[in-house]
Amino acid sequence: MEETLTILKNTPLFRDLTDLQARKILEISRExxxxxxxxxxxxxxxxxxxxxxxxxxxxxxxxxTLDENDAGEKGKNKVLTKLSSENHALFGEIGLLEESRRxxxxxxxxxCTLREIKKGAFLALAESDHELGYRVLTNLAHLVSSRxxxxxxxxxxxxxxxxxxxxx
Amino acid sequence: MEETLTILKNTPLFRDLTDLQARKILEISRExxxxxxxxxxxxxxxxxxxxxxxxxxxxxxxxxTLDENDAGEKGKNKVLTKLSSENHALFGEIGLLEESRRxxxxxxxxxCTLREIKKGAFLALAESDHELGYRVLTNLAHLVSSRxxxxxxxxxxxxxxxxxxxxx
Numbered sequence: 001m002e003e004t005l006t007i008l009k010n011t012p013l014f015r016d017l018t019d020l021q022a023r024k025i026l027e028i029s030r031e032x033x034x035x036x037x038x039x040x041x042x043x044x045x046x047x048x049x050x051x052x053x054x055x056x057x058x059x060x061x062x063x064x065t066l067d068e069n070d071a072g073e074k075g076k077n078k079v080l081t082k083l084s085s086e087n088h089a090l091f092g093e094i095g096l097l098e099e100s101r102r103x104x105x106x107x108x109x110x111x112c113t114l115r116e117i118k119k120g121a122f123l124a125l126a127e128s129d130h131e132l133g134y135r136v137l138t139n140l141a142h143l144v145s146s147r148x149x150x151x152x153x154x155x156x157x158x159x160x161x162x163x164x165x166x167x168x
Numbered sequence: 169m170e171e172t173l174t175i176l177k178n179t180p181l182f183r184d185l186t187d188l189q190a191r192k193i194l195e196i197s198r199e200x201x202x203x204x205x206x207x208x209x210x211x212x213x214x215x216x217x218x219x220x221x222x223x224x225x226x227x228x229x230x231x232x233t234l235d236e237n238d239a240g241e242k243g244k245n246k247v248l249t250k251l252s253s254e255n256h257a258l259f260g261e262i263g264l265l266e267e268s269r270r271x272x273x274x275x276x277x278x279x280c281t282l283r284e285i286k287k288g289a290f291l292a293l294a295e296s297d298h299e300l301g302y303r304v305l306t307n308l309a310h311l312v313s314s315r316x317x318x319x320x321x322x323x324x325x326x327x328x329x330x331x332x333x334x335x336x
Binding site for chain 1 (some may be wrong): 199223234245268271310312324328
């Protein structure tokens with residue numbers, strides 16, 4: 001359990017927490033395991049939980065184009081990134097904030113041990129410890145805003161390429 | 169001042185605040201005015217403040233493509249949206265969280281009265297009132313996450329069109 005606590009305190013979402021606060025997070029989480037190749041999270045499905053990788057590694061895959069435009073072909077999937085316990089990785093963090101559809105599929109590359117945190121349990125904890133809530137939400141807002149910045153850059157790049165192609 | 173307080177409490181960032189908490193936000197903000205056509209915020213420049221529209225309306229413009237790829241032409245600008253005091257509008261909210269480059273230009277469509285909040289003053293207030301910090305950061309995270317969802321959708325649409333054009 002001490003090892004799990006150390007991993008938790010090293011994730012970008014839960015750093016800055018005191019030992020006591022990190023223990024409270026640990027208490028509302030549960031261990032969950034997946035076998036190699038199992039799908040942990042599926043793009044398009046709704047979810048209200050997030051995951052911290054304690055052992056193993058996963059790949060994050062996203063459908064790059066809309067299926068109906070692919071003339072019978074399946075939408076083109078793209079492996080966005082690989083995450084492992086060594087990077088203190090977490091995913092699905094928006095599920096902590098709101099029940100929403102997942103924007104990517106996450107698949108186990110090895111047998112995995114994860115820690116799952118449900119939105120309801122987290123929000124109840126944050127209401128009982130506003131300092132903890134403030135710290136975690138600040139970290140979450142930083143994470144989401146850095147992903148938004150990247151997405152905005154991707155939009156400009158795609159629009160630029162499209163505009164060049166259409167001018168040819 | 170009571171009118172300004174009412175507008176502030178109706179923005180998506182500061183709703184759920186108690187009267188006292190909303191007054192604390194008002195105290196750390198300052199009034200700032202712009203004339204019609206003046207640029208309030210410029211895409212690409214860094215900033216660490218956010219704005220609430222008290223009177224007037226503004227347009228939000230973004231450079232859609234990279235300048236260097238436009239063969240001498242200026243990058244194509246797109247008016248993304250118009251915001252006014254009637255929609256309880258705010259902008260630049262990520263500046264409350266971190267000093268970062270602005271992702272859009274904001275220009276005054278009419279003479280405008282705004283309320284400016286600086287990151288440093290907000291973070292100091294949030295440290296002294298964690299409940300206030302938690303509420304505002306929760307709202308901010310919702311705002312940013314809904315913008316991220318929209319950006320992700322735009323990426324899929326652009327990639328789909330690009331893939332169709334390239335197949336022709």
